[in-house]
Amino acid sequence: MNSICNLALLGFGNVGRAFVELLERKRGALREQHGIEFRLTGVASRRLGWIADPGGLDVPALLRGQFPAAASANVRDWIAAARAHVVFETTSLNRHDGQPAIEHLRAALEQGAHAISANKGPVVFAYEELRDLAHARNKRFLFESAVMDGVPIFSMFAETLPAIDVRGFRGILNSTTNVILEQMEAGATLEQAIAKAQALGVAETDPSDDIDGWDAAFKTIALSNVLMQGRLRPGDVRRLGIRELSPEKVQAARARGSAYKLVCQAYRRGNTIVAEVAPKPLPLSDPLAWVQGTSSIIQFETDVFPGLALTEVNGGLDATAYGLLADFIRAVRS
Amino acid sequence: MNSICNLALLGFGNVGRAFVELLERKRGALREQHGIEFRLTGVASRRLGWIADPGGLDVPALLRGQFPAAASANVRDWIAAARAHVVFETTSLNRHDGQPAIEHLRAALEQGAHAISANKGPVVFAYEELRDLAHARNKRFLFESAVMDGVPIFSMFAETLPAIDVRGFRGILNSTTNVILEQMEAGATLEQAIAKAQALGVAETDPSDDIDGWDAAFKTIALSNVLMQGRLRPGDVRRLGIRELSPEKVQAARARGSAYKLVCQAYRRGNTIVAEVAPKPLPLSDPLAWVQGTSSIIQFETDVFPGLALTEVNGGLDATAYGLLADFIRAVRS
Numbered sequence: 086m087n088s089i090c091n092l093a094l095l096g097f098g099n100v101g102r103a104f105v106e107l108l109e110r111k112r113g114a115l116r117e118q119h120g121i122e123f124r125l126t127g128v129a130s131r132r133l134g135w136i137a138d139p140g141g142l143d144v145p146a147l148l149r150g151q152f153p154a155a156a157s158a159n160v161r162d163w164i165a166a167a168r169a170h171v172v173f174e175t176t177s178l179n180r181h182d183g184q185p186a187i188e189h190l191r192a193a194l195e196q197g198a199h200a201i202s203a204n205k206g207p208v209v210f211a212y213e214e215l216r217d218l219a220h221a222r223n224k225r226f227l228f229e230s231a232v233m234d235g236v237p238i239f240s241m242f243a244e245t246l247p248a249i250d251v252r253g254f255r256g257i258l259n260s261t262t263n264v265i266l267e268q269m270e271a272g273a274t275l276e277q278a279i280a281k282a283q284a285l286g287v288a289e290t291d292p293s294d295d296i297d298g299w300d301a302a303f304k305t306i307a308l309s310n311v312l313m314q315g316r317l318r319p320g321d322v323r324r325l326g327i328r329e330l331s332p333e334k335v336q337a338a339r340a341r342g343s344a345y346k347l348v349c350q351a352y353r354r355g356n357t358i359v360a361e362v363a364p365k366p367l368p369l370s371d372p373l374a375w376v377q378g379t380s381s382i383i384q385f386e387t388d389v390f391p392g393l394a395l396t397e398v399n400g401g402l403d404a405t406a407y408g409l410l411a412d413f414i415r416a417v418r419s
Numbered sequence: 420m421n422s423i424c425n426l427a428l429l430g431f432g433n434v435g436r437a438f439v440e441l442l443e444r445k446r447g448a449l450r451e452q453h454g455i456e457f458r459l460t461g462v463a464s465r466r467l468g469w470i471a472d473p474g475g476l477d478v479p480a481l482l483r484g485q486f487p488a489a490a491s492a493n494v495r496d497w498i499a500a501a502r503a504h505v506v507f508e509t510t511s512l513n514r515h516d517g518q519p520a521i522e523h524l525r526a527a528l529e530q531g532a533h534a535i536s537a538n539k540g541p542v543v544f545a546y547e548e549l550r551d552l553a554h555a556r557n558k559r560f561l562f563e564s565a566v567m568d569g570v571p572i573f574s575m576f577a578e579t580l581p582a583i584d585v586r587g588f589r590g591i592l593n594s595t596t597n598v599i600l601e602q603m604e605a606g607a608t609l610e611q612a613i614a615k616a617q618a619l620g621v622a623e624t625d626p627s628d629d630i631d632g633w634d635a636a637f638k639t640i641a642l643s644n645v646l647m648q649g650r651l652r653p654g655d656v657r658r659l660g661i662r663e664l665s666p667e668k669v670q671a672a673r674a675r676g677s678a679y680k681l682v683c684q685a686y687r688r689g690n691t692i693v694a695e696v697a698p699k700p701l702p703l704s705d706p707l708a709w710v711q712g713t714s715s716i717i718q719f720e721t722d723v724f725p726g727l728a729l730t731e732v733n734g735g736l737d738a739t740a741y742g743l744l745a746d747f748i749r750a751v752r753s
Contacts, residue, residue, distance in 0.1 A: 107723070114582040236727065237579035244578040245571035249741070250449040299660040309696040372709055374731065384732070389441075389741040391733045393570065396706065398718070398726025406584070414581040 090417055091105040091139065093127030093167040093191050093198070095160075096175035097147070100230075101128075103406040105144055111410060119414055124285065125166030128152070137161070137166035158212045160185075160192045161317045169193070173409055173418060174361055180299050180319065194218045194226065199416035202410055203230035207299075209319065214220075225419060228410035232304045233258060233381050234400040235408025239414065241395070242312050249387050249409055253352030256383035258375045259398065260294035261288045262327050262347040266364070268371035270344070271334040275328065287379060297326035298347065298362040305349040305360050308383075313351065314360040325363040338366040344374040352386075372396075394415040424751060426474065427461030427532070429494075429499040429523050432536055434564075435462075436494035436738040438507065439478055445744060451502065453748055461501030462486070464510075469493070471500035494519075494526045503527070503752060507743055508536040514653070516545035517589075523542035524560065528552045533750035536610050537564035537743055541635075542641040559753055561746035566638045567592060567715050568734040569742025574749065575729070576646050576718040581664035583721050585646045587686030591710045592638045594734065595622045596661050596681040598712055600698070603669040604678070610663065614646065621713065631660035632681065632696040639683040640695050642717075659697040672700040678708040686720075706730075 092108075094101050105125065115121040124141035134155025136142070142153070147367045157163035164172060172193035174186050183206030190200040190207050199369050200219060202208065207215060219226035229239055233256075242251070257263060264287045268278035277295070282288035294300050302322040309315035327347060335345045343366035351360035367374035370398075372394065379401065384394035397404065426442075428435050439459065441444060447530050449455040458475035458541060465626040468489025470476070477486070491497035498506060503671050506527035517540030524541050525548075536542065539687060541549060555562035563573050568592075602612035613630070616622035621696050628634050628711070636656040644647035669679045677700035685694035695722065700706035706728065710716045713735065718728035 109622065111582050115676065118582055123735075235723070237575060240579040241571060241575060245574040245745065247745055248445050248452055256422055369703075372710070375704070375709065377704060380726075384730070389569070390735050391715075392731070393728035394728075394732065395727035396718070396726070397724065398728065402743065403723050411579065 090123040090170045090171065091126040092171050092413070093137070093169035094125065094162060094173045094175065095129050097128050097130045097133060097175075097176075099402055100175040100339055100405050102148060103205055103402040104175070104409045105148065107403065107406040107410055109144060115414065117231060119418060121414065123301055124208065127163055127169055128313055129160070129163055135166075136162035139166065139168040150178075150400060161196065161409075164192055164196045164198060169198045171199045171201060172415055173205050174200070174207070175409070176204055176295055177203060178206050178294065178300070178303065178327055180294060180303065181304060187211045187215070190226065191213055191218065194222050194224055197222065197224070198340055198360070199225045199227070201256050201409055201412045201416065202228040203405060205231045205307050208311065209303050212307075212310050225416040228307075229412050230405045230408030230412040231307055233383060233395070234396055234404035235406070235411060236395055236397045236400075236404065237411065238308070238383065238395060239311055240411070247385075249389060252386045252388065253313075253350065254308060254383055254385045255344050255348060255350035255373065257345055257373055257381050258349050258383065259301040260381065261292060262301070262377040263376065264288070265296070265336060266327065266330070266347070268347050268375065269330065269332045270316055270339050272334055272336065275330070290327050298324045301347055301349045301362040305362055309351045309358050309360055313353065315351070315360055321360065323363070327364050330364055334371065341366075342416040343368050346373055346376065367406050422502045423455040425460040425502050426457055426505050426747070427463075427471070427498060427503035427506065428459065428507045428509065429463050430479040430511075431462055431464045432509065432511075433469060433736055434509040434535050434739050435604045435738040436482060438509065438743045440481065441737065441740040441744055442625035443478060443644070448727045449748070451593045453750055453752060455748065461497055461503055462704055463494070463497055469500075473502040478630055488594055492644040493660065494523050495530065498532060503532045504745055505528075505533045505535060506542070508534070508538050509743070510538055510635065512538060512540050512628065514540070514628060514637065517541050517591065520625060521545045521549070524549055525552065528560065530559055531556065531558070532573055533559045533561070535738065535743055535750065537560040537739060537745045539565045539641050542645065543637050546641075546644050559750040561639075561750055563746050564742030565641055565741045567717060567729070568738035569740070569745060570729055570734075570738065571643055571745065572642070572729060574745070580668035580721075583723060585721065586720045588642060588717055588719045589682055591680050592706055592717065593629055593635040593681055593717050594684050594713040594715065595626060597710065597714075598622075599609075600661065600664070600679050600681070601711065603664065603666045604673050606666055606670065608666055609664070620665070628670050630662060635681055635683045635696040637681060639685055643692050643694055647687065647692055649685070649696055651692060655694065657695040657697070659674065664698055675700075679700050680707055680710065682707065
């Protein structure tokens with residue numbers, strides 16, 4: 086592609102900003118290694134409204150918090166005004182129906198743009214629809230950053246592991262509960278541990294999506310449905326959060342040589358997939374027991390690899406932003 | 420590709436046989452998922468000579484040990500007689516100059532076939548030459564099985580991690596020494612541990628390539644040169660094997676809460692890459708310390724991921740064979 090690629094960004098929170106910064110940092114590499122030139126022509130959020138400039142927005146100004154006036158009335162007008170070739174969706178998860186993110190991505194694909202999401206909702210509620218829509222429009226629907234920041238899980242299977250059967254997986258995929266359980270091991274109550282995780286910037290103001298296992302369950306569904314051709318919905322995952330755990334219970338497990346972790350797993354059983362999220366005391370001989378802080382792990386069982394694991398040590402915003410960047414390069418060069 | 424793809428296999432030891440068996444098992448998946456039809460038209464080894472039949476060899480007979488007479492005089496005649504589209508090199512490592520494997524792969528590329536290797540020698544001694552030759556002939560030189568069986572390391576970076584900088588890595592990449600060090604932890608002398616590893620089928624009759632760190636050093640060079648644009652040769656790696664370790668030393672480390680592992684590592688230092696293979700006592704908080712038996716791990720430091728690790732649990736022949744299969748699919752669909 087020799088022309089300039091117009092990028093439009095939905096959501097301008099921590100992930101969106103980290104992505105814009107990474108784009109600037111990688112501008113030279115994209116040009117030299119992939120022949121990609123780009124400009125940011127749209128930014129939108131609930132607070133900012135629908136901002137677009139097909140000539141290119143002033144990125145340093147946006148990062149300083151200086152925004153031009155919003156001019157579009159809705160997502161479809163905005164995509165048209167931005168003349169977007171790629172739309173990035175980084176708004177937060179709606180665990181009831183995945184909206185409005187699904188509608189954003191549908192609009193992108195219908196208007197001829199690639200649709201890239203860091204949001205699990207569209208993958209959980211509309212994977213098949215968006216995949217098929219992208220295919221029909223000869224565009225890509227990609228979402229590497231939806232699970233384990235930008236660690237290449239979906240693309241590893243799609244691009245490097247052809248003709249393989251995934252039989253199941255288990256993993257530690259939610260950082261907030263991982264940090265909280267470590268605090269409880271050190272003696273904190275659940276409430277104290279949540280406050281600490283919030284102070285560290287790891288937990289949200291309302292941490293219930295994490296504490297009650299929703300975030301972990303959504304990741305489990307996304308992995309199951311994409312990598313194991315499942316059709317799981319949120320109600321299909323046995324989901325147990327960490328509210329019932331006391332520091333005493335966590336510490337007693339540790340004294341017995343086990344570490345409590347919120348374990349995500351899904352395995353094929355005949356024609357179905359049995360999926361579960363639950364806190365479990367893991368012996369220290371289990372690699373999952375050693376995943377600390379904001380690190381995460383996923384271990385797959387396939388027909389040729391009895392155990393193939395990906396670990397991310399100290400994951401963060403940069404990695405999530407990188408997943409969006411990698412999806413962008415994948416989409417444009419395909 | 421709608422025509423039939425002719426495959427020719429150099430080396431018919433454990434890896435070659437496992438690959439042929441896997442090919443048969445995956446025949447349906449290759450046809451249905453990738454539109455690939457194939458037949459085995461050449462098999463060669465020092466013992467068997469150069470066997471070729473462009474109409475297709477009788478694979479079940481080969482696996483029973485029934486071989487037709489060899490008819491070709493050398494590798495180039497043999498590739499021509501087999502009308503090979505893809506040549507697979509699975510002979511054993513020559514740590515002095517990588518021959519004759521390099522010449523086999525050069526012949527394959529020059530005669531218009533893709534060149535796929537499970538052998539580290541050609542990657543260590545001739546990576547740039549074979550890569551450039553493949554590029555000039557519009558063919559592929561691939562070698563996923565050369566390191567960590569068929570775990571997608573090279574293809575992960577090539578296909579799923581665009582525009583990333585690899586700053587370094589550390590890993591446990593040699594199974595034989597890993598098994599031997601565990602035996603020594605349990606009290607065996609080096610000699611007893613080697614005998615045990617040989618009885619388990621993990622160590623060769625002459626285990627010096629493993630014991631002295633050559634295998635690990637070659638893997639370290641292959642990774643450095645391909646993923647970090649290094650130009651290391653065997654003499655550039657500080658290499659310390661496990662001969663100097665006593666069971667007492669290994670057990671004393673264990674008593675202090677550390678596990679001895681043969682650690683491979685390479686990091687950028689300015690314009691050079693500093694690479695090393697050496698036994699080290701690792702604290703149990705280090706994920707590398709928990710890699711047991713024939714399992715292996717590699718952890719990368721990149722500009723966007725502070726730590727991104729791939730772990731293979733209980734690696735084996737099937738995984739190595741799968742790496743060849745995945746390279747085959749990659750080559751043919753590219």
